[in-house]
Amino acid sequence: MTAVEFNYALQNSTKTLKPFAMRLTKDYDDANDLLQDTLVKAFLNKDKYTDGTNLKAWLYTIMKNTFITNYQRMMRKNTFIDTTDNLHYINSSSSMVDNNALSNFAMEDINHAVEKLDESYRNPFLMYFNGFKYHEIAQKLNIPIGTVKNRIHIARKELKDALKIYSFSRGLN
Incomplete structure:
Protein backbone atom coordinates (compact mmCIF):
# COMPACT_ATOMS: atom_id res chain seq x y z
CA MET A 1 0.00 0.00 0.00
CA THR A 2 1.42 3.35 -1.01
CA ALA A 3 1.58 6.32 1.36
CA VAL A 4 -1.25 8.04 -0.51
CA GLU A 5 -3.46 4.94 -0.30
CA PHE A 6 -2.65 4.57 3.40
CA ASN A 7 -3.54 8.22 4.09
CA TYR A 8 -6.78 7.84 2.14
CA ALA A 9 -7.68 4.68 4.09
CA LEU A 10 -6.95 6.51 7.38
CA GLN A 11 -9.17 9.40 6.31
CA ASN A 12 -12.04 7.04 5.48
CA SER A 13 -11.71 5.24 8.83
CA THR A 14 -12.34 8.35 10.92
CA LYS A 15 -16.12 8.01 10.46
CA THR A 16 -16.17 4.62 12.17
CA LEU A 17 -13.53 5.48 14.78
CA LYS A 18 -15.33 8.58 16.09
CA PRO A 19 -18.29 6.70 17.70
CA PHE A 20 -15.84 4.26 19.32
CA ALA A 21 -13.87 7.19 20.75
CA MET A 22 -17.11 8.68 22.11
CA ARG A 23 -17.99 5.39 23.82
CA LEU A 24 -14.58 5.27 25.45
CA THR A 25 -14.30 8.88 26.60
CA LYS A 26 -17.96 9.93 26.91
CA ASP A 27 -16.88 13.48 26.05
CA TYR A 28 -16.90 15.15 22.64
CA ASP A 29 -13.60 17.03 23.00
CA ASP A 30 -11.79 14.07 24.56
CA ALA A 31 -13.09 11.85 21.76
CA ASN A 32 -11.69 14.24 19.17
CA ASP A 33 -8.34 14.28 20.98
CA LEU A 34 -8.29 10.48 21.15
CA LEU A 35 -9.15 10.21 17.46
CA GLN A 36 -6.37 12.64 16.56
CA ASP A 37 -3.84 10.79 18.75
CA THR A 38 -4.85 7.52 17.13
CA LEU A 39 -4.44 8.86 13.59
CA VAL A 40 -1.07 10.42 14.43
CA LYS A 41 0.19 7.16 15.92
CA ALA A 42 -1.09 5.19 12.94
CA PHE A 43 0.56 7.59 10.52
CA LEU A 44 3.87 7.55 12.41
CA ASN A 45 3.80 3.74 12.58
CA LYS A 46 2.51 3.01 9.08
CA ASP A 47 5.60 0.89 8.46
CA LYS A 48 4.31 -1.52 11.17
CA TYR A 49 1.02 -2.05 9.39
CA THR A 50 0.97 -5.25 7.42
CA ASP A 51 -0.55 -4.74 3.99
CA GLY A 52 -3.63 -6.87 3.39
CA THR A 53 -4.68 -7.04 7.06
CA ASN A 54 -7.70 -5.33 8.55
CA LEU A 55 -6.81 -1.62 8.86
CA LYS A 56 -9.88 -0.78 10.94
CA ALA A 57 -9.07 -3.48 13.49
CA TRP A 58 -5.50 -2.15 13.69
CA LEU A 59 -6.81 1.40 14.24
CA TYR A 60 -9.33 0.24 16.87
CA THR A 61 -6.49 -1.50 18.72
CA ILE A 62 -4.35 1.64 18.59
CA MET A 63 -7.26 3.73 19.85
CA LYS A 64 -8.12 1.35 22.69
CA ASN A 65 -4.49 1.11 23.80
CA THR A 66 -4.05 4.90 23.58
CA PHE A 67 -7.15 5.40 25.70
CA ILE A 68 -5.95 2.90 28.32
CA THR A 69 -2.49 4.48 28.43
CA ASN A 70 -3.92 7.98 28.80
CA TYR A 71 -6.31 6.82 31.52
CA GLN A 72 -3.53 5.09 33.46
CA ARG A 73 -1.32 8.18 33.12
CA MET A 74 -4.12 10.38 34.43
CA MET A 75 -4.71 8.06 37.41
CA ARG A 76 -1.00 8.01 38.25
CA LYS A 77 -0.85 11.78 38.05
CA ASN A 78 -3.75 12.07 40.53
CA THR A 79 -2.25 9.54 42.95
CA PHE A 80 -0.07 11.04 45.64
CA ILE A 81 2.51 9.00 47.51
CA ASP A 82 3.95 10.62 50.64
CA THR A 83 7.64 9.72 50.78
CA THR A 84 8.57 11.96 53.71
CA ASP A 85 9.86 10.26 56.87
CA ASN A 86 7.19 11.70 59.15
CA LEU A 87 4.31 11.55 56.62
CA HIS A 88 4.13 15.35 56.70
CA TYR A 89 1.81 15.65 53.72
CA ILE A 90 -0.62 12.98 54.88
CA ASN A 91 -0.82 14.58 58.32
CA SER A 92 -1.16 18.12 57.01
CA SER A 93 -4.44 19.97 57.30
CA SER A 94 -5.01 19.89 53.55
CA SER A 95 -5.85 16.20 53.80
CA MET A 96 -8.22 16.55 56.77
CA VAL A 97 -11.78 15.34 56.54
CA ASP A 98 -14.41 17.76 57.80
CA ASN A 99 -16.52 16.08 60.46
Missing part, protein backbone atom coordinates in the same frame (compact mmCIF):
# COMPACT_ATOMS: atom_id res chain seq x y z
CA ASN A 100 -18.40 19.21 61.57
CA ALA A 101 -16.67 19.24 64.97
CA LEU A 102 -15.76 22.91 64.54
CA SER A 103 -19.35 23.72 63.65
CA ASN A 104 -20.58 21.85 66.72
CA PHE A 105 -18.19 23.76 68.99
CA ALA A 106 -19.17 27.04 67.37
CA MET A 107 -22.88 26.31 67.85
CA GLU A 108 -22.27 25.47 71.51
CA ASP A 109 -20.41 28.76 71.94
CA ILE A 110 -23.15 30.71 70.16
CA ASN A 111 -25.91 29.10 72.23
CA HIS A 112 -23.95 29.74 75.44
CA ALA A 113 -23.38 33.39 74.47
CA VAL A 114 -27.08 33.86 73.71
CA GLU A 115 -28.03 32.28 77.05
CA LYS A 116 -25.69 34.70 78.84
CA LEU A 117 -27.50 37.73 77.37
CA ASP A 118 -29.72 39.65 79.75
CA GLU A 119 -33.31 38.49 79.28
CA SER A 120 -34.43 41.96 78.17
CA TYR A 121 -32.01 41.69 75.22
CA ARG A 122 -32.23 37.93 74.62
CA ASN A 123 -36.02 37.77 74.08
CA PRO A 124 -36.25 40.46 71.36
CA PHE A 125 -33.09 39.12 69.69
CA LEU A 126 -34.39 35.52 69.58
CA MET A 127 -37.76 36.67 68.31
CA TYR A 128 -36.08 38.68 65.56
CA PHE A 129 -33.80 35.72 64.79
CA ASN A 130 -36.86 33.49 64.47
CA GLY A 131 -38.39 35.79 61.85
CA PHE A 132 -40.57 38.23 63.74
CA LYS A 133 -40.68 41.81 62.45
CA TYR A 134 -39.81 44.74 64.72
CA HIS A 135 -43.43 45.83 65.05
CA GLU A 136 -44.54 42.27 65.91
CA ILE A 137 -41.90 42.02 68.63
CA ALA A 138 -42.92 45.42 70.02
CA GLN A 139 -46.55 44.35 70.08
CA LYS A 140 -45.88 40.96 71.76
CA LEU A 141 -43.51 42.37 74.39
CA ASN A 142 -45.58 45.53 74.82
CA ILE A 143 -42.60 47.88 74.36
CA PRO A 144 -41.92 50.70 71.85
CA ILE A 145 -40.45 49.73 68.48
CA GLY A 146 -37.41 51.95 69.10
CA THR A 147 -36.67 49.99 72.27
CA VAL A 148 -36.93 46.72 70.30
CA LYS A 149 -34.42 47.97 67.72
CA ASN A 150 -32.08 49.21 70.45
CA ARG A 151 -32.20 45.93 72.40
CA ILE A 152 -31.55 43.85 69.28
CA HIS A 153 -28.62 46.13 68.40
CA ILE A 154 -27.16 45.75 71.90
CA ALA A 155 -27.67 41.96 71.81
CA ARG A 156 -25.82 41.75 68.47
CA LYS A 157 -22.98 43.87 69.84
CA GLU A 158 -22.64 41.71 72.96
CA LEU A 159 -22.73 38.52 70.88
CA LYS A 160 -20.10 39.94 68.54
CA ASP A 161 -17.84 40.68 71.50
CA ALA A 162 -18.47 37.28 73.08
CA LEU A 163 -17.80 35.45 69.80
CA LYS A 164 -14.87 37.53 68.53
CA ILE A 165 -12.72 34.38 68.47
CA TYR A 166 -14.62 33.44 65.29
CA SER A 167 -14.17 36.79 63.57
CA PHE A 168 -11.13 35.74 61.50
CA SER A 169 -12.37 32.33 60.42
CA ARG A 170 -15.98 33.32 59.80
CA GLY A 171 -15.74 36.97 58.72
CA LEU A 172 -17.79 38.35 61.65
CA ASN A 173 -16.14 41.79 61.74
Whole structure:
Protein backbone atom coordinates (compact mmCIF):
# COMPACT_ATOMS: atom_id res chain seq x y z
CA MET A 1 0.00 0.00 0.00
CA THR A 2 1.42 3.35 -1.01
CA ALA A 3 1.58 6.32 1.36
CA VAL A 4 -1.25 8.04 -0.51
CA GLU A 5 -3.46 4.94 -0.30
CA PHE A 6 -2.65 4.57 3.40
CA ASN A 7 -3.54 8.22 4.09
CA TYR A 8 -6.78 7.84 2.14
CA ALA A 9 -7.68 4.68 4.09
CA LEU A 10 -6.95 6.51 7.38
CA GLN A 11 -9.17 9.40 6.31
CA ASN A 12 -12.04 7.04 5.48
CA SER A 13 -11.71 5.24 8.83
CA THR A 14 -12.34 8.35 10.92
CA LYS A 15 -16.12 8.01 10.46
CA THR A 16 -16.17 4.62 12.17
CA LEU A 17 -13.53 5.48 14.78
CA LYS A 18 -15.33 8.58 16.09
CA PRO A 19 -18.29 6.70 17.70
CA PHE A 20 -15.84 4.26 19.32
CA ALA A 21 -13.87 7.19 20.75
CA MET A 22 -17.11 8.68 22.11
CA ARG A 23 -17.99 5.39 23.82
CA LEU A 24 -14.58 5.27 25.45
CA THR A 25 -14.30 8.88 26.60
CA LYS A 26 -17.96 9.93 26.91
CA ASP A 27 -16.88 13.48 26.05
CA TYR A 28 -16.90 15.15 22.64
CA ASP A 29 -13.60 17.03 23.00
CA ASP A 30 -11.79 14.07 24.56
CA ALA A 31 -13.09 11.85 21.76
CA ASN A 32 -11.69 14.24 19.17
CA ASP A 33 -8.34 14.28 20.98
CA LEU A 34 -8.29 10.48 21.15
CA LEU A 35 -9.15 10.21 17.46
CA GLN A 36 -6.37 12.64 16.56
CA ASP A 37 -3.84 10.79 18.75
CA THR A 38 -4.85 7.52 17.13
CA LEU A 39 -4.44 8.86 13.59
CA VAL A 40 -1.07 10.42 14.43
CA LYS A 41 0.19 7.16 15.92
CA ALA A 42 -1.09 5.19 12.94
CA PHE A 43 0.56 7.59 10.52
CA LEU A 44 3.87 7.55 12.41
CA ASN A 45 3.80 3.74 12.58
CA LYS A 46 2.51 3.01 9.08
CA ASP A 47 5.60 0.89 8.46
CA LYS A 48 4.31 -1.52 11.17
CA TYR A 49 1.02 -2.05 9.39
CA THR A 50 0.97 -5.25 7.42
CA ASP A 51 -0.55 -4.74 3.99
CA GLY A 52 -3.63 -6.87 3.39
CA THR A 53 -4.68 -7.04 7.06
CA ASN A 54 -7.70 -5.33 8.55
CA LEU A 55 -6.81 -1.62 8.86
CA LYS A 56 -9.88 -0.78 10.94
CA ALA A 57 -9.07 -3.48 13.49
CA TRP A 58 -5.50 -2.15 13.69
CA LEU A 59 -6.81 1.40 14.24
CA TYR A 60 -9.33 0.24 16.87
CA THR A 61 -6.49 -1.50 18.72
CA ILE A 62 -4.35 1.64 18.59
CA MET A 63 -7.26 3.73 19.85
CA LYS A 64 -8.12 1.35 22.69
CA ASN A 65 -4.49 1.11 23.80
CA THR A 66 -4.05 4.90 23.58
CA PHE A 67 -7.15 5.40 25.70
CA ILE A 68 -5.95 2.90 28.32
CA THR A 69 -2.49 4.48 28.43
CA ASN A 70 -3.92 7.98 28.80
CA TYR A 71 -6.31 6.82 31.52
CA GLN A 72 -3.53 5.09 33.46
CA ARG A 73 -1.32 8.18 33.12
CA MET A 74 -4.12 10.38 34.43
CA MET A 75 -4.71 8.06 37.41
CA ARG A 76 -1.00 8.01 38.25
CA LYS A 77 -0.85 11.78 38.05
CA ASN A 78 -3.75 12.07 40.53
CA THR A 79 -2.25 9.54 42.95
CA PHE A 80 -0.07 11.04 45.64
CA ILE A 81 2.51 9.00 47.51
CA ASP A 82 3.95 10.62 50.64
CA THR A 83 7.64 9.72 50.78
CA THR A 84 8.57 11.96 53.71
CA ASP A 85 9.86 10.26 56.87
CA ASN A 86 7.19 11.70 59.15
CA LEU A 87 4.31 11.55 56.62
CA HIS A 88 4.13 15.35 56.70
CA TYR A 89 1.81 15.65 53.72
CA ILE A 90 -0.62 12.98 54.88
CA ASN A 91 -0.82 14.58 58.32
CA SER A 92 -1.16 18.12 57.01
CA SER A 93 -4.44 19.97 57.30
CA SER A 94 -5.01 19.89 53.55
CA SER A 95 -5.85 16.20 53.80
CA MET A 96 -8.22 16.55 56.77
CA VAL A 97 -11.78 15.34 56.54
CA ASP A 98 -14.41 17.76 57.80
CA ASN A 99 -16.52 16.08 60.46
CA ASN A 100 -18.40 19.21 61.57
CA ALA A 101 -16.67 19.24 64.97
CA LEU A 102 -15.76 22.91 64.54
CA SER A 103 -19.35 23.72 63.65
CA ASN A 104 -20.58 21.85 66.72
CA PHE A 105 -18.19 23.76 68.99
CA ALA A 106 -19.17 27.04 67.37
CA MET A 107 -22.88 26.31 67.85
CA GLU A 108 -22.27 25.47 71.51
CA ASP A 109 -20.41 28.76 71.94
CA ILE A 110 -23.15 30.71 70.16
CA ASN A 111 -25.91 29.10 72.23
CA HIS A 112 -23.95 29.74 75.44
CA ALA A 113 -23.38 33.39 74.47
CA VAL A 114 -27.08 33.86 73.71
CA GLU A 115 -28.03 32.28 77.05
CA LYS A 116 -25.69 34.70 78.84
CA LEU A 117 -27.50 37.73 77.37
CA ASP A 118 -29.72 39.65 79.75
CA GLU A 119 -33.31 38.49 79.28
CA SER A 120 -34.43 41.96 78.17
CA TYR A 121 -32.01 41.69 75.22
CA ARG A 122 -32.23 37.93 74.62
CA ASN A 123 -36.02 37.77 74.08
CA PRO A 124 -36.25 40.46 71.36
CA PHE A 125 -33.09 39.12 69.69
CA LEU A 126 -34.39 35.52 69.58
CA MET A 127 -37.76 36.67 68.31
CA TYR A 128 -36.08 38.68 65.56
CA PHE A 129 -33.80 35.72 64.79
CA ASN A 130 -36.86 33.49 64.47
CA GLY A 131 -38.39 35.79 61.85
CA PHE A 132 -40.57 38.23 63.74
CA LYS A 133 -40.68 41.81 62.45
CA TYR A 134 -39.81 44.74 64.72
CA HIS A 135 -43.43 45.83 65.05
CA GLU A 136 -44.54 42.27 65.91
CA ILE A 137 -41.90 42.02 68.63
CA ALA A 138 -42.92 45.42 70.02
CA GLN A 139 -46.55 44.35 70.08
CA LYS A 140 -45.88 40.96 71.76
CA LEU A 141 -43.51 42.37 74.39
CA ASN A 142 -45.58 45.53 74.82
CA ILE A 143 -42.60 47.88 74.36
CA PRO A 144 -41.92 50.70 71.85
CA ILE A 145 -40.45 49.73 68.48
CA GLY A 146 -37.41 51.95 69.10
CA THR A 147 -36.67 49.99 72.27
CA VAL A 148 -36.93 46.72 70.30
CA LYS A 149 -34.42 47.97 67.72
CA ASN A 150 -32.08 49.21 70.45
CA ARG A 151 -32.20 45.93 72.40
CA ILE A 152 -31.55 43.85 69.28
CA HIS A 153 -28.62 46.13 68.40
CA ILE A 154 -27.16 45.75 71.90
CA ALA A 155 -27.67 41.96 71.81
CA ARG A 156 -25.82 41.75 68.47
CA LYS A 157 -22.98 43.87 69.84
CA GLU A 158 -22.64 41.71 72.96
CA LEU A 159 -22.73 38.52 70.88
CA LYS A 160 -20.10 39.94 68.54
CA ASP A 161 -17.84 40.68 71.50
CA ALA A 162 -18.47 37.28 73.08
CA LEU A 163 -17.80 35.45 69.80
CA LYS A 164 -14.87 37.53 68.53
CA ILE A 165 -12.72 34.38 68.47
CA TYR A 166 -14.62 33.44 65.29
CA SER A 167 -14.17 36.79 63.57
CA PHE A 168 -11.13 35.74 61.50
CA SER A 169 -12.37 32.33 60.42
CA ARG A 170 -15.98 33.32 59.80
CA GLY A 171 -15.74 36.97 58.72
CA LEU A 172 -17.79 38.35 61.65
CA ASN A 173 -16.14 41.79 61.74
